[in-house]
Amino acid sequence: MEDKILVHICCGVDAVWALRKLKMDFPDAQIKGFFYDPNIHPEEEYELRWIETLRICEDLGIECIKGDYDIERWIDLTKGLENEPERGKRCTVCHDLRLEETAKLAKKLNFNKFTTVLLMSPKKDFQVLKDVGESIGRKYGLEFLAVDFRKKGGVENMNRLSKEYQLYHQNYCGCMYALFQQRKDKGYISELVSFGRGRIAGSREELLFIKDIRIFAESLGLKVKEDKFKFIGWRLIRSVLTVNKEPVPHRVLPYSSSLKSVLRAKVARSYEEEDKVVLNLNKGNVQIWITDNPEAESLKKPRLFTDPVFITDNSIPQDAKIELQLEADFIPDSESTNLIIGNPDAESYVEFYSDTLPDGSLGFDPEKIKELLISNREKILSGMLSVRIYGAEHCGKLGREYSKIGEKSLKKL
Structure with missing residues (x-):
């Protein structure tokens, strides 16, 4: 019988090495991803992690199913556990929910094995995940693959590949209660707040705009590079x-x-x-x-x-x-991104920017940029044209200024 493995995926960072490891260990198996994280808040964070997961899966030729954003269900299941510490009872409920839904889907799809890239994360308890997975596997008649993705340089491989892919690195697991504990000294928690209806510079929404354009450009076979910069x-x-x-x-x-x-x-x-x-x-x-x-x-x-x-x-x-x-x-450690599509040294280029005013005005529609990429694909591939999308435009054209600094540095070399 052909092995069919359904892989629960929480983010691109944990998946980038784990999926490769599975393909090496099970070269003849059918592998499919399942992105499901009802603990992640807010929804923009969910979408950002999903688009990075999709980018990794598409590059590896692995189909990935996007689960529903089901924060209400997660909140109901974790009532009374809001003050539990990391790796406490709330995390166990969270693991149970995600692995149970993965097993249900695996059974529905007639898969015989399932696993999770949570086993990749050094912040997760391997034995707890193994016990939960095997228990749920017995319940549904499936084999749970307790692969220790961290062994034999796994964490180092994950970090190396994350840098190569320029993956978004989240600074919290997604759980709002865990974030409350991390940010006890803050009057508000910026990760959980949306500042306006637009894409302000340095925001999750601005980065999601960049990642969306990037994955579309890569689907057209175009060369893409993100150039990140820090600003106040x-x-x-x-x-x-x-x-x-x-x-x-x-x-x-x-x-x-x-x-x-x-x-x-x-x-x-x-x-x-x-x-x-x-x-x-x-x-x-x-x-x-x-x-x-x-x-x-x-x-x-x-x-x-x-x-x-x-x-x-x-x-x-x-x-x-x-x-x-x-x-x-x-915010002294804000970060934005310039996105370069095509050859940076192309003889001509088209310019856009990624941020907007807080009310959403004075910004670009991503669909218009995608239309331009489609109509100019051959010119971009030939090196005649490149597309530049600058970050933090409304903060004093910071992305453009950073780009100029980079060009001056290259000329000196």
């Missing part, structure tokens, strides 16, 4: 602007520093500057920009000074009573 990120947590006690719709210029408390102020002076009227307030080194140009929020160059700037299209009387509140967060 910024996120708006909350802001309030009232004029004569009436709330005023507004935006906040990126990299505006927080106000310690409610600031009550008046206009000290006003003047015109390019396409806006600038109001200097008599307290707090705060400015209000009055403009009908939404691009005022998109920085054309990095900010050197971080005095708070509020932006509105409402007129404000000179004698108005103004109240402001602003809480923002600076």
Whole structure:
């Protein structure tokens, strides 16, 4: 009987070596993947791990089934276990759920074996996974393959291949409760928060945009390279602007520093500057920009000074009573990515960028980029044309600046 192995997959990093190891150990077997992780939160994180899993599977010629995002079920099953430590009872429930669903699917597909790439992770208890898997295997009449993917340089192979594939490395297992324990000192947990409806620079949404374009370009046989860079990120947590006690719709210029408390102020002076009227307030080194140009929020160059700037299209009387509140967060270890499709030294290139404003405006539709890749595939393959997608455009065109630094370094060599 031909061996048919269904492999539970939690992420691309754990899968990149484990799937190769299975193909080597079972060269004549039919291997299929099953991506199923109901513990992962939020859904954008689930999608990011899925797209990296899909990329690995497609490269290895392995079909992969995407399981439903079922966070509600996981929350119900782990009630009362929220404060359990890593590798505690909550993790056992999580293992049971994922392996049971894998076994059910294996039985439905007439597979005779199943396993999980969780066995790859140094953070997981191998013996616990082995015991759970074998117990569930007996229940469904299947053989559980307790492969120790970590042995004989497995972890080193995983790390090496992850770098070669430029895989997304998650910084938490996906479980929100585990993350609460890791971030006890934070007022909020950025991994679980969506800042606006768009793809702000350094966000999970921006990276998912890049990964989506990448996997599509690779499906066309195009050469692709990610160039990551670190920068100081910024996120708006909350802001309030009232004029004569009436709330005023507004935006906040990126990299505006927080106000310690409610600031009550008046206009000290006003003047015109390019396409806006600038109001200097008599307290707090705060400015209000009055403009009908939404691009005022998109920085054309990095900010050197971080005095708070509020932006509105409402007129404000000179004698108005103004109240402001602003809480923002600076993230010193933010990361964004430039994506190069084709030969970086191509004689011509087309430029895009990956981020948007928080409301989703001033960004590119990924489908438009994919259409361009299809229509220009031959030019890209021949080296005549490349496509560049820059990261952190609205933070002062940081991706473009990083690209220029890289080009200068290459010229020196």
